[in-house]
Amino acid sequence: xxxxxxxxxxxxxxxxxxxxxxxxxxxxxxxxxxxxxxxxxxxxxxxxxxxxxxxxxxxxxxxxxxxxxxxxxxxxxxxxxxxxxxxxxxxxxxxxxxxxxxxxxxxxxxxxxxxxxxxxxxxxxxxxxxxxxxxxxxxxxxxxxxxxxxxxxxxxxxxxxxxxxxxxxxxxxxxxxxxxxxxxxxxxxx
Numbered sequence: 001x002x003x004x005x006x007x008x009x010x011x012x013x014x015x016x017x018x019x020x021x022x023x024x025x026x027x028x029x030x031x032x033x034x035x036x037x038x039x040x041x042x043x044x045x046x047x048x049x050x051x052x053x054x055x056x057x058x059x060x061x062x063x064x065x066x067x068x069x070x071x072x073x074x075x076x077x078x079x080x081x082x083x084x085x086x087x088x089x090x091x092x093x094x095x096x097x098x099x100x101x102x103x104x105x106x107x108x109x110x111x112x113x114x115x116x117x118x119x120x121x122x123x124x125x126x127x128x129x130x131x132x133x134x135x136x137x138x139x140x141x142x143x144x145x146x147x148x149x150x151x152x153x154x155x156x157x158x159x160x161x162x163x164x165x166x167x168x169x170x171x172x173x174x175x176x177x178x179x180x181x182x183x184x185x186x187x188x189x190x
Contacts, residue, residue, distance in 0.1 A: 001181040007061060008034040008044045011068040018075075035061045036091070069115075082140050086133060118142040122159035129153075129172070132162050 014031055035042045036057055043049070046063035049056045065085075072078055087110030092114060112133065117140035128130075136149035139157045148158035156162070163172050 005034075006044050007035040007041055008046065008064045010066060015068070015071060033061070033065070043104055079116070082117055083113075084137050084140065085111060085113040085115075087111040113141070114140045117157060119157050121157045123156075126156045126162065127164045128156055128162045129164055 003158045010031055015030060017029065035044055041054060041061075043057050043058035044060045044064050046060045046067065046185040049099075068137065069083070071171060072081065072083065075081075089110060114136070119139060119142075123129070129152075131151060131153040133153065134150065135145055135155040136157055138150060139145060139148065146157060148155040148160045152163060154160045154162045
């Protein structure tokens with residue numbers, strides 16, 4: 001069964017909202033897409049089916065996303081627009097992943113892409129955690145962060161080491177698992 005709105009529907013509504021905007025101030029729009037969400041996904045007929053399985057859903061998702069990005073590129077505001085694509089998690093395990101993904105299911109990465117950042121990256125091939133995404137987005141938009149840091153995160157556009165690069169995954173996980181009175185207080189624990 002399909003839940004939520006198709007990605008094409010969402011992109012079309014976003015195009016309408018952006019086209020209606022006439023204000024002088026910068027604005028931000030967050031979009032969540034779900035066509036590729038497990039277990040079955042949703043096929044948007046952007047392109048003809050080729051495989052009659054989940055690969056068609058992935059191809060169609062690429063197609064509608066590409067159409068949206070090409071629409072943005074054709075707009076007069078594009079040169080002053082930063083676009084951030086962030087994958088929220090890896091593709092969930094399913095019959096499709098078992099059949100088509102490499103045996104090493106865990107050695108995969110979520111897509112993260114920044115188009116038109118205000119500053120260019122200082123380093124490539126960074127090792128990072130999800131908390132490095134927020135400062136990276138902020139700096140890509142032109143924010144000036146002290147020491148390129150925000151919370152536990154480090155902007156991936158800077159040359160500063162992330163916590164993963166600095167102390168490694170094992171030590172970082174060990175530190176994150178420690179009890180914290182402040183963190184526990186958020187959930188009513190003492």
